[in-house]
Amino acid sequence: MKNKSLVSNIGIRSPLMLIIVTFLCVLNPQVSIAQPIVLGVPISRGYPDGVDAERGITLAVEEINAKGGVNVAGTKRPFKIEISDTRDLEPGVPVAEALLAVERLIIEKKANFIIGGPIRSEGALAAMDVLSKHKTVSILSAGVLSPAYHKRIADNYDKYKYCFRTTGNVVPMIEGTIRTFESIRAKKGFDKAFIMVQDVAHARAAGSAVKDGLEKKGWKIVGHEVYPTGATDFSVGLSKAKDGKAQYLIPWFDMPEVSILMKQWYDMKVPALPIGYIHALKDELTWKATDGKVAYSVVLYAKAGSVATRAIPMTEKFVPAHKKKYGVEPRSEWASTSYMVAYILKDAIERAKSLEPDLIIPALEKTDLMGTYGRIKFDPKNHQIIENGDPKETAVDMWAQWMDGKRVTVFPDKIATKGLELPPWMK
Amino acid sequence: MNIFIFGLVNSVILALTASGFALAYGVSRLANFAHGALYILVGFATWLFLNRLGINYIGSILLSIIIVSIIGGGIYRLFLIRVKGMPVSEIIASLALGIAIMELFRWRGFISEAYMLPPFINGSVSIAGVMIDWQRLIIIGVGLAMMLFLWLFTHHTKVGLSFRAIAQDKHASMMSGIEPDRTAVISLAMGSALAGVAAVVILPLGNITVETGYMVLTNAIAVCIIGGLGSWAGVFAGAFLLGFAQILTAAFIGPQWQMVVVLLFIILTLICKPSGLLGKQKELEERV
Numbered sequence: 001m002k003n004k005s006l007v008s009n010i011g012i013r014s015p016l017m018l019i020i021v022t023f024l025c026v027l028n029p030q031v032s033i034a035q036p037i038v039l040g041v042p043i044s045r046g047y048p049d050g051v052d053a054e055r056g057i058t059l060a061v062e063e064i065n066a067k068g069g070v071n072v073a074g075t076k077r078p079f080k081i082e083i084s085d086t087r088d089l090e091p092g093v094p095v096a097e098a099l100l101a102v103e104r105l106i107i108e109k110k111a112n113f114i115i116g117g118p119i120r121s122e123g124a125l126a127a128m129d130v131l132s133k134h135k136t137v138s139i140l141s142a143g144v145l146s147p148a149y150h151k152r153i154a155d156n157y158d159k160y161k162y163c164f165r166t167t168g169n170v171v172p173m174i175e176g177t178i179r180t181f182e183s184i185r186a187k188k189g190f191d192k193a194f195i196m197v198q199d200v201a202h203a204r205a206a207g208s209a210v211k212d213g214l215e216k217k218g219w220k221i222v223g224h225e226v227y228p229t230g231a232t233d234f235s236v237g238l239s240k241a242k243d244g245k246a247q248y249l250i251p252w253f254d255m256p257e258v259s260i261l262m263k264q265w266y267d268m269k270v271p272a273l274p275i276g277y278i279h280a281l282k283d284e285l286t287w288k289a290t291d292g293k294v295a296y297s298v299v300l301y302a303k304a305g306s307v308a309t310r311a312i313p314m315t316e317k318f319v320p321a322h323k324k325k326y327g328v329e330p331r332s333e334w335a336s337t338s339y340m341v342a343y344i345l346k347d348a349i350e351r352a353k354s355l356e357p358d359l360i361i362p363a364l365e366k367t368d369l370m371g372t373y374g375r376i377k378f379d380p381k382n383h384q385i386i387e388n389g390d391p392k393e394t395a396v397d398m399w400a401q402w403m404d405g406k407r408v409t410v411f412p413d414k415i416a417t418k419g420l421e422l423p424p425w426m427k
Numbered sequence: 428m429n430i431f432i433f434g435l436v437n438s439v440i441l442a443l444t445a446s447g448f449a450l451a452y453g454v455s456r457l458a459n460f461a462h463g464a465l466y467i468l469v470g471f472a473t474w475l476f477l478n479r480l481g482i483n484y485i486g487s488i489l490l491s492i493i494i495v496s497i498i499g500g501g502i503y504r505l506f507l508i509r510v511k512g513m514p515v516s517e518i519i520a521s522l523a524l525g526i527a528i529m530e531l532f533r534w535r536g537f538i539s540e541a542y543m544l545p546p547f548i549n550g551s552v553s554i555a556g557v558m559i560d561w562q563r564l565i566i567i568g569v570g571l572a573m574m575l576f577l578w579l580f581t582h583h584t585k586v587g588l589s590f591r592a593i594a595q596d597k598h599a600s601m602m603s604g605i606e607p608d609r610t611a612v613i614s615l616a617m618g619s620a621l622a623g624v625a626a627v628v629i630l631p632l633g634n635i636t637v638e639t640g641y642m643v644l645t646n647a648i649a650v651c652i653i654g655g656l657g658s659w660a661g662v663f664a665g666a667f668l669l670g671f672a673q674i675l676t677a678a679f680i681g682p683q684w685q686m687v688v689v690l691l692f693i694i695l696t697l698i699c700k701p702s703g704l705l706g707k708q709k710e711l712e713e714r715v
Contacts (some may be wrong), residue, residue, distance in 0.1 A: 023546060046533045048540065091638070094484050110526040199683045226683040232440075232516075232633060237435040239557075256540045260633035267551040267560035269542075280634070285541035291636070 027320035036080035037070060039255075039342070040111025040129075042101040042120050043142065044089035048283070052331050053116045056338030057081060058248075059318075059325055060388045066103045070346045072351040078080045078344060080226050080413065081198070082109040088123040089143075098123030099130055106134045110194050112355050115341045119143035119334075120201070124376065128152060131162045137364070140165040141341040142334035143243040145202055147171050154242035161361055166344070166376070168302050168395070170206055173277075176397045177300065177377045178213040181248075184275075184420060185219075189245035194272060195224040196237050196253040196261070206252045206277065225255075233262040236269045246272040247426075254279040259290060263392045266293040269425045275399070276300060287344060287405045294402045296423045304391070304398035304415060305336025305372035307407050311415040312391050333373075333398070340371040373398075390414050428555045430674055436563045438670025439570035440629055442663050444550065445650035446573060447581035447621030449662040451499075452651065454614035455607075456592045457507055459499075460518055461525035462622055463644030469495050471532055474542050492623040499619025500612045507615075508608060531639045542635040542678035544627065562631050569628045572623070573632050575660060590614060595658060649689050653696045655706020664704050668692065 041057055044050040064070065069078040085205060086099040087093045095218045098118040105111040114136055118124045131138045140149070140163070153160040185191055197207035204226060211221050221367045222244030225237045238261075242251055249272045256386040258280045264276055275298035282285070286294050304312060306329065308319040310356060318339055322330045324325065330336055344367055349355060352363035365380040374391030380385065387395040389412045399411035401420060408418045443467070451459045469491045476487035491672035502524060510516035548561035581587035593610050601607060621644075630639075654665025668690060672686045696703060 025450075046538060048538055051538065082533070091641075225679060228683055228686050229637065231682060232642075233433065233437055233674070233677075234682075235429070235436075236674060239681065241428045255492050256636045256638070257633050259540060259543070263632065264560075269551070269556040280540040283539060285539070289541040289543035291545060 002337045033068070034077040036078045037072070037349070038082055038111045039108060039345070040102070040105030040109055040114045040136075041081055041083045041116040042086045042105060042114065043083065043117040044085060044087055044097065046271055047081070047089040047119075048091060049119055049142055049332060049334050050085075050117070052335040053119070054083060055322065055326055055329070056115060056141070056335040056340075058319040058344055058363060059322060060339045060342035061319070064342060067421040069351050072355065079346075081112055084109075086118045088118045088120040095120075095122050095126050099126055102130050103134075105273070107282075108320050111136065113345060114138040115141060115345065116338055117142050117144075120145035121149070125149060127153070128160050128163050132159050135162060135357050137162050137360050139341050139344060139364075140166065140167055143167060145170045145173065145415050150379075151380035154241045154382035155156060161383070162357060164302075164364055164378060165396075166341060166385045167334070168387060170202060171207070171300055173300070174206060174209040174213060175396065176387075176389060176412070177210055177276075178217065180275075180399055181214060181219070183246075183411060183413060186239070187420065188247075188422075190273075191218065192220045192222055192246050192371060193248040194222050194237070194241035194244060194246035195222075195250045195252070196227055196234070196241075197260075198255055199226050199228045200254070203252040203254065203277075207250075210250060210252075229255050230257055231255075232257055232260055234264050235268070238264055238268050241272050242268070242270050249274040249276070251276040251278050253277070256280045259286070260299055261296075263290060263293045263298075266295070269423075271426045273420075273422060273426065274298065279332065281402070282306065282332045282407075284331065284407070287402060292405065294344050295422060297406075297411060298399055298401045298404065298420070299407070301398040301400065302366070303331040303333040303337050304396050304409075305339070305398055306330040306333060307398065307409050309415050309417055310410050312370075312372060312374060312396075314370060318372045328363055336372045339398050340369075340373070341358070342375065343371065344369060344376060364427040371395075429557050430671075432557050432559060434671040434674040436559075436566060436668040437674055439567050440625075440668050441646055441650050442624075442666035443566070443570050443573065443625035443629065445647040445654075445666060446577070447618040447625065447646075448647040449654075449656070450577070450590075450621060451615050451617075451618035451660070453594050453657045453659070455503070456594070456657075457511075457543055457611065457615070458514075458518055458521065459467035459618060460503070460522035460644060461502060461528065462618070462647055463500060463640035463642070464525035464528035464621045465495050466622045466643045467532065467637065467640040468498070469626040470544065470630045471537055473544060474635060475606055477544075480588075488627045491567060491627070492620050495623045496616040496620040499622075500616035501614040502619075503612050505580045508611075520670065523639070525644070529637050531607070533637045537635075537637065540634050540636075543633070544631045544635070546631040547628075561629075562608050566628050566632075569624065573624065574663065581634070581659070583672060586610075600610060608713060616666050649693055651703070653692050653703060655703025656704040658703065661703050661705035668704070682688060 042250045043053050050386050065078045086098040117274045120143045121144050144167055197203040219293040223240050231292050259318050277300045281294050309313045347369055348363040348410040352359040369376045374396040385395050400407040400408045410416050410420045448462045472491040473487045484712050506520050510520050546562040547565050551558050551560040556686040582592055589605045589610055650665040655661030672688050676688045
């Protein structure tokens with residue numbers, strides 16, 4: 001009798017529960033089990049830049065999903081991340097690997113959007129045709145500083161209209177660099193610099209552009225040296241900078257070995273302040289790892305957001321959230337840009353009320369959002385993020401100086417929290 | 428003076444990184460292409476013992492070197508012994524093991540620029556007007572001490588003499604009771620330990636990356652080819668030649684040409700004297 005009673009109870013309860021759930025779903029669409037929006041993330045997971053992008057995207061997606069997801073024409077749908085390792089930052093890995101990763105995400109994982117990478121310009125440029133073939137909207141948020149990317153979109157809009165980029169490119173980076181150096185000259189009066197760059201395309205181009213730009217402004221460039229990737233000794237260049245009485249070193253490196261340069265600079269007490277694109281010095285843990293030998297070095301971040309600043313309110317939420325989840329502050333700019341890319345997409349989907357590329361693309365072109373690196377707007381002709389140094393108007397870069405174990409924003413002036421400091425052996 | 432001091436440092440760094448590779452090849456005629464992997468293995472292991480397990484610096488270093496010696500000997504005992512006598516297979520097997528070790532670190536997330544070892548002594552000193560840090564001076568000291576140690580070891584110890592005997596004439600040494608496989612295990616273990624010593628003194632200059640392993644292997648091979656495989660004096664001659672050539676190139680031509688100079692020296696050596704500056708291998712064939 002007991003068994004019969006149990007069965008009959010289950011028999012009554014199950015349809016009852018079903019009716020209640022259905023009733024709730026009809027009344028409140030947010031409770032319905034909505035199909036997720038799949039975000040394909042092709043990144044190089046074996047490199048810090050890839051890890052930064054993954055962390056930024058994951059954090060944003062978790063925040064968005066915790067608040068119910070994305071409102072697509074009245075239905076709340078969660079984001080779902082599908083990551084594919086492109087390995088494009090690893091030496092010797094062919095571009096085809098990155099293309100396969102992108103195509104796998106679109107075909108196998110049914111990605112609605114591609115965000116994050118590929119991170120190397122070569123991989124991202126090649127992937128544009130894949131995105132165009134599959135009519136899949138993509139927003140790059142890590143690496144890829146080549147101007148060729150947005151030029152291709154401008155030259156052939158109909159074919160490449162699916163591609164957007166928030167990372168910026170070297171042209172505004174150089175313009176920002178020249179502006180920063182002019183600001184330094186106005187404050188400190190120094191006008192002699194020594195340029196040291198890595199032997200890779202973007203660094204060589206940046207070194208030459210900075211040299212030309214500064215010379216036009218009346219600066220004296222006392223040396224311009226190119227170092228092979230993996231170089232482990234910079235003593236000769238540092239001695240030349242010292243002998244040439246340079247007041248600034250302008251390093252432009254993305255290789256990890258550049259930490260040797262900074263340690264040598266500190267140990268040799270070279271009286272020239274390092275200020276440049278020094279990728280290996282972006283990590284919050286660098287100070288401890290080098291016993292403070294990165295002190296006074298000034299590092300360029302292509303976009304702000306890795307350090308909290310009152311001038312950009314969203315950084316005051318993002319940086320602590322990143323620290324809470326991962327135990328460290330955001331390392332490179334790609335954590336900040338990748339964090340925002342999920343919010344940019346959410347905003348565009350909610351305005352377009354659809355996932356259809358034909359509706360999403362115009363919505364993205366009309367993006368106007370305050371983010372972790374200022375005001376986010378795309379140029380509708382080439383889908384490049386707009387930037388000019390004022391976070392209230394556009395996206396901004398960030399120059400942070402290592403002071404007492406912390407990264408402190410010193411430029412651009414509109415987001416700076418402190419003035420530039422010189423090491424004791426330069427005073 | 429600047430060029431002399433930093434040229435000396437650069438040369439000793441090259442000699443240190445190549446000595447383990449040269450020792451293993453000189454005795455067992457095995458080119459250990461896992462050499463670079465063992466170098467970074469010591470770096471990461473020391474970092475882990477120091478920062479994760481809280482072992483003191485000297486203890487971490489000793490423990491790492493002991494572990495890498497066991498791994499080095501194990502590589503011969505478990506893998507290379509099976510392909511001994513087949514040079515191409517030996518290279519493929521050791522290179523595959525090396526890549527597996529290095530990529531294992533990448534896979535496990537050892538990719539941050541913050542993996543660094545502290546210098547033995549912080550600070551710098553002025554020598555003839557040139558500021559140089561203590562760590563680089565320690566490298567010179569360790570390099571010179573290692574040269575002396577290797578000479579004393581190979582000339583005044585039973586194991587060292589057996590190394591030389593095997594290197595000179597394997598069959599004659601076997602008739603004298605020297606066991607070649609046992610000697611090979613010891614030579615690979617010692618070669619790995621030398622890679623470890625090099626790692627712990629050189630890595631505090633920068634950071635520990637997976638790519639460093641590939642770079643160290645390339646440099647070790649370059650030094651051994653130029654100096655002569657199987658010759659101790661050749662290793663140091665090759666290291667000093669390359670070390671000063673790189674610094675002079677950086678000073679007078681441009682640092683981006685440093686690698687070109689290395690390759691040029693290799694090509695010239697292979698054309699003019701394939702056995703290397705002081706190498707014994709193939710010398711007879713060259714004479715013929």
